[in-house]
Amino acid sequence: MSSQATGNQTSSQAADDYSYGSWYIDEPEGGQELQPEGVVPPCHPRVPPGLLHTCLAVLSILVLLLLAMLVRRRRLWPHCGRGRPGLPSPVDFSAGDKPWTVPAAVFMVLFSSLCLLLPAEDPLPFLTLASPPSPDGETETPRGPWRMLALLYYPALYYPLAACATVGHGAAHLLGSALSWAHFGVQVWQRAECPQAPKVYKYYSLLASLPLLLGLGFLSLWYPVQLVRSFSHGTAAGSEGLQSSYSEEYLRTLLCQKKLESRSRTSKHGFLSQAWICFRHHIYTPQRGFRLPLKLMLSATLTGTAIYQVALLLLVGVVPTIQKVRAGITTDVSYLLAGFGLVLSEDRQEVVELVKHHLWALEVCYILALVLSCSLTFLLLIRSLVTHRANLRALHRGAALELGALPQSLRPSRQAIFCWMSFSAYQTALTCLGLLVQQIIFFLGTTALAFLVFMPMLHGRNLLLLRSLESSWPFWLTLALAVILQNVAAHWVFLETRHGRPELTNQRALSAATFLLFPINVLVGAVVATWRVLLSALYNAVHLGQMDLSLLPQRAATLDPCYHTYCNFLKMEVSQSHPAMTTFCALLLRTQRPRPPTAPQDSLRPGEEEEGMQLLQTKDHTAKGARPRAHRGRARWGLAYTLLHNPALQAFRKTALSGARANGAQP
Structure with a gap:
């Protein structure tokens, strides 16, 4: 009887345990933990992100080495064996005619990548930091030095992506196309595989990477277009050492401004035109003949x-x-x-x-x-x-x-x-x-x-x-x-x-x-x-x-x-990028440079080399014998005036001329 009672008690206890455990029907089997509501589970991509970024870093180094050899071959061709490879510049801040969209896109990509470092656990994407156990049983990871190192890693990573646009060669555009496609493909692959992230907000990483994808998408389209143009025209449009078309246009607009102002004063403005003028005084609108420096465009972007x-x-x-x-x-x-x-x-x-x-x-x-x-x-x-x-x-x-x-x-x-x-x-x-x-x-x-x-x-x-x-x-x-x-x-x-x-x-x-x-x-x-x-x-x-x-x-x-x-x-902008100085130096170089038989469309026509001197002319000299002498005099006066006020040469002049004023007046 006691054994039977014991068996009945055991069976009833087992039934109670079964009925007690049946209440938790949502408990996962196999010892798995149930994720709380609203918590994003960790994403495990098929290809590790560290491997992808390691490949991108290696590809960037190879592209930079090829660009260095390309600069060495094009600029040091007479001494190619003895010369050193030249490091290409990522951005030409002094170029007024080159497009500002490429540097702006690269800087936007760089800043967006730095913003994504805030919620990231690994500052360097190709390095997974091990968390050493602390005495309290918690994990602590010193990520401060690695974050400082990441501030230098990302500019070095995107350096070749920007330098491909400044070399001005078809091969550089080909390398830029391959590199931009690689960066854009990796970012799209990562966002498509893991659109959600547990940090800050589940879609924060995806939304914060939109400027990054926009900049890389623009570069992946811009480089192939420039590659096709370089093949069609034979040479790149930016191969000239000094271009002053913008400076010439600025000076023309500035010299013709008096005529335009005199005409505008005679005409009566209506209410809408006055409102538009007031709007233009407070809101930036592009003006003909003037471009903001590249630094300001980058700052705005x-x-x-x-x-x-x-x-x-x-x-x-x-x-x-x-x-x-x-x-x-x-x-x-x-x-x-x-x-x-x-x-x-x-x-x-x-x-x-x-x-x-x-x-x-x-x-x-x-x-x-x-x-x-x-x-x-x-x-x-x-x-x-x-x-x-x-x-x-x-x-x-x-x-x-x-x-x-x-x-x-x-x-x-x-x-x-x-x-x-x-x-x-x-x-x-x-x-x-x-x-x-x-x-x-x-x-x-x-x-x-x-x-x-x-x-x-x-x-x-x-x-x-x-x-x-x-x-x-x-x-x-x-x-x-x-x-x-x-x-x-x-x-x-x-x-x-x-x-x-x-x-x-x-x-x-x-x-x-x-x-x-x-x-x-x-x-x-x-x-x-x-x-x-x-x-x-x-x-x-x-x-x-x-x-x-x-x-x-x-x-x-x-x-x-x-x-x-x-x-x-x-x-710095006024002393190094003055339009009058740039135009005058370009005109001097064009007069000494041998003109090719078939000049491009953007070059000056015969007789326009002295356009800058003709703008200074106030009287129409009809004497044919005095024309060459007057031209030489104006050219020498313009050269002396430009050299006198050139900030780059003031440090090498004599002390007596360091404080010279216009028309020869001394302080």
């Missing part, structure tokens, strides 16, 4: 990319979290609020609806602040381009700008070279930081307005601001009456107009009113001081991304490092 990347990170890092919290609100939130002394309603379901509504309002305020900050940053970017163009054109004419940190001499210096090198990088960093600061300030402002003004007025509850105003209305009314009374008295009592001139009168009453209203004016001054702090903080936050504007007074503008960098950048 990087600014747009930075706006997209920072806005995307701010959006996907906060909004999905707020949505998850709002979806998980239950009736238990009423007990949580009651613990802090907040009783929204006696009905728990109504409390849930109110909390969800407030979270929805918080989400709307965050998105509205993000849209406002991005729009302001973009509009200020376009406005700064107008300022850059105005400053450059004024410096080209020799005008003096009201820039506190700009030196009188436009000679290059060590500090100016450093500022020129770091200008685009500073602009990108300022855009990111400025957008982040604007987002914080605008979010706090919109949240305060929503929860202190609009939401209480809509629901009729929690009227904290209105109650505080109700209790302190004598204070604000007194300040308002004091300000209004002083302004009215200053206009009607203490100021009298005699013989068309304003004169001070009733000085005794003025002194008495000043003495009696001193305590109230102290309170008004406190309010004004608070408003001054808020206004200056808002103004500096909005204009933080502008380098052409100093956030300090003019006498302290030299203490602003970003504004000082901008002034030295203008100094």
Whole structure:
């Protein structure tokens, strides 16, 4: 009987265990763990990303070596055996006629790759870091030095991709096509296999790589087009050492500007034309004959990319979290609020609806602040381009700008070279930081307005601001009456107009009113001081991304490092890329260069070599005998004037001529 009872007890226990385990029907079999809801499982691609990036790095090194040999063969052909291979330049910043789209695309790809380093576990894609166990049982990985190394790896990786466009040869375009296709194919393959990532947001990696794919896609189309053109024309269009078609066009437009202005003044402008002129003064629109330097175009491209990347990170890092919290609100939130002394309603379901509504309002305020900050940053970017163009054109004419940190001499210096090198990088960093600061300030402002003004007025509850105003209305009314009374008295009592001139009168009453209203004016001054702090903080936050504007007074503008960098950048651009100097040097080279029998279309026609000298001619000399002599005189005078004002040669001249002025005047 005991054995039978024991058997029945065992069978009943087994049945209970079976029935207890049958409740967990969702538990995976085989010891697998169930992924929580909303968590993206790790992706395991068929080809390891480290292998793909290792192949890309090796391919980039091979392309760079081939480009070095190509530069050596083309430029050092007479001494090919004894010469060294030349390292090609990634970007020719001084070329005004070459397209700026390729350097802009490469810089956009580089900056997007650096932005993808933020959520990445492995800073170097071809190196998987091992996590050593810590004493607490957790894994710690020192990734700081590897991230610093990644900041040097990615520029070296994309160096050959940009250098293929500056060599100006069909073989370089072929190498650029192969390299751009490889980069673009690897990125598309990785995004197609693993579109989701567990970091930040499941689609953040895919959305953040859109500028990267756009730049690589453009390069994969641009290089084949240039390859076909090089085969069809025989030689590349960019094989000339010095091209000045842009400079010549700029000078023609500048010299013909007086005629155009005289015609435009005689014609009457309508309302739409005046509105368009006002719009062009504040928004950048292309002008005929003028191009912004390559550095400024790169800065504008990087600014747009930075706006997209920072806005995307701010959006996907906060909004999905707020949505998850709002979806998980239950009736238990009423007990949580009651613990802090907040009783929204006696009905728990109504409390849930109110909390969800407030979270929805918080989400709307965050998105509205993000849209406002991005729009302001973009509009200020376009406005700064107008300022850059105005400053450059004024410096080209020799005008003096009201820039506190700009030196009188436009000679290059060590500090100016450093500022020129770091200008685009500073602009990108300022855009990111400025957008982040604007987002914080605008979010706090919109949240305060929503929860202190609009939401209480809509629901009729929690009227904290209105109650505080109700209790302190004598204070604000007194300040308002004091300000209004002083302004009215200053206009009607203490100021009298005699013989068309304003004169001070009733000085005794003025002194008495000043003495009696001193305590109230102290309170008004406190309010004004608070408003001054808020206004200056808002103004500096909005204009933080502008380098052409100093956030300090003019006498302290030299203490602003970003504004000082901008002034030295203008100094380098004007001293090294002046259109008049470039045009004159190109004309001198064209007169000495033997003309081929079949000149290309962009070369000068016979008789146009002296076009720059003819622009200086004010009288029409009809004497045939005096024409060659006059031409030689004008050419020698132009050469002397150009060499005198060439910043690159001022350091090698005598001291007596270092401070020479126009028309031979000495300081």
